[in-house]
Ligand SMILES: NC(=O)C1=CN([C@@H]2O[C@H](COP(=O)(O)OP(=O)(O)OC[C@H]3O[C@@H](n4cnc5c(N)ncnc54)[C@H](O)[C@@H]3O)[C@@H](O)[C@H]2O)C=CC1
């Protein structure tokens with residue numbers, strides 16, 4: 001991918017048309033209330049767009065349109081290959097508009113243009129394509145039954161799905177959810193985070209251009225209480241898939257229980273450990289993985305490495321290498337393609353992360369915070385009980401905890417309410433496998449940092465996840481429900497039924 005220069009990206013930013021309406025039933029429209037909110041570029045504080053501030057009435061309208069679309073089968077009952085064709089056309093349109101989407105995403109979220117161009121947009125396209133390709137390659141099942149019967153297990157799309165999204169990977173998290181949901185034949189009502197609504201709105205427009213029937217893909221910008229809660233409580237939504245904080249995620253269990261017992265899938269916070277044992281090979285490479293895990297996307301990542309649990313014998317050497325690599329991560333204008341650490345998503349979130357820096361008693365390096373930007377920071381902790389070791393910070397702050405043995409490292413790693421990801425660096429194969437088995441996390445990486453890829457499920461143990469997984473065939477399956485079809489084949493029409 002050839003990147004532009006900072007000036008060229010700046011010039012492009014001036015020419016973008018930002019969407020402003022909610023996207024309902026195939027077109028943009030104002031919120032029923034007529035209210036709007038201002039979307040702000042967190043890197044500069046300048047307003048980008050006035051966006052429709054939806055509420056429960058818009059949710060009702062969007063759900064009605066989504067239900068009509070689902071029930072008349074314009075998407076849910078067409079040939080899977082036809083669904084695939086539309087989604088592949090959407091991927092082509094995304095590719096054609098990739099640069100526009102990348103700049104829009106960077107302006108709206110503070111993410112670096114480098115990441116938007118090289119990760120967020122291409123991975124979003126790849127995700128939708130992966131699920132589109134799956135659509136006409138999976139089969140239903142025939143169950144064992146007597147010769148007088150045929151028993152089938154059919155997968156049907158679950159129905160109207162609410163998708164409630166975070167701000168840290170706005171388009172990519174949307175793709176993780178609409179990819180499998182649309183491929184399965186569902187209609188979706190999407191609520192982007194208020195901080196980052198622009199690319200979701202633009203994507204709905206592109207999907208319409210690709211031929212997605214109206215009513216199938218609706219996007220409702222607005223607040224959590226105004227849009228998220230009505231989605232969670234709606235009596236005609238069959239399932240909600242949510243990504244965000246554990247506190248808000250748990251609310252959806254209550255909404256479901258107090259409404260129609262809709263299915264709920266939650267992908268929530270993390271406090272992810274990286275364990276580095278004294279036998280880890282190539283400490284320089286380990287340091288690069290730790291820096292990437294901790295500081296990529298400004299640490300605004302549920303899978304971010306936020307606790308470095310390091311054996312005392314390699315601690316000094318490893319920290320020196322981490323510092324050297326982290327210092328090479330430029331902090332600054334997200335539209336400069338050399339920048340690796342952009343702005344935090346909002347003033348409120350910046351203030352929250354600064355509050356954690358204030359609590360840090362021993363900052364080893366970094367800790368510079370100015371105007372919405374925070375430099376990669378490493379903090380030494382005496383143990384795992386400090387708030388920096390227990391609470392999700394969601395910023396470029398790595399806490400270091402020293403240990404003296406493998407068993408102690410595993411115990412510290414598991415001593416958390418979260419269980420999303422963990423990484424383990426060791427050259428000892430037995431330790432690697434034993435460690436991977438006992439670490440209580442949905443994804444464990446050995447001698448690397450990562451989340452797997454499109455084909456592997458992503459989600460958490462403990463308070464990091466509930467009800468399912470993003471990515472892979474598992475994600476597709478969770479947007480479907482099973483129907484048993486049992487057919488009597490006996491040639492005995494005259495016999496009494498017993
Ligand atoms: N796991 C992850 O990927 C993410 C975790 N977070 C964590 O959450 C913290 C707070 O960030 P927020 O943006 O406030 O996260 P949040 O979990 O409150 O927001 C996620 C989504 O839920 C919606 N929402 C908020 N309150 C709601 C409610 N009462 N009912 C229904 N929907 C609601 C939001 O508008 C947004 O679309 C961050 O500092 C970070 O620690 C934030 C974003 C993503």
Ligand code: BAL
Pocket residue numbers: 166168169173243244300301302303451
């Ligand atoms: N890293 C993708 C999942 C998330 O941060 O929410």
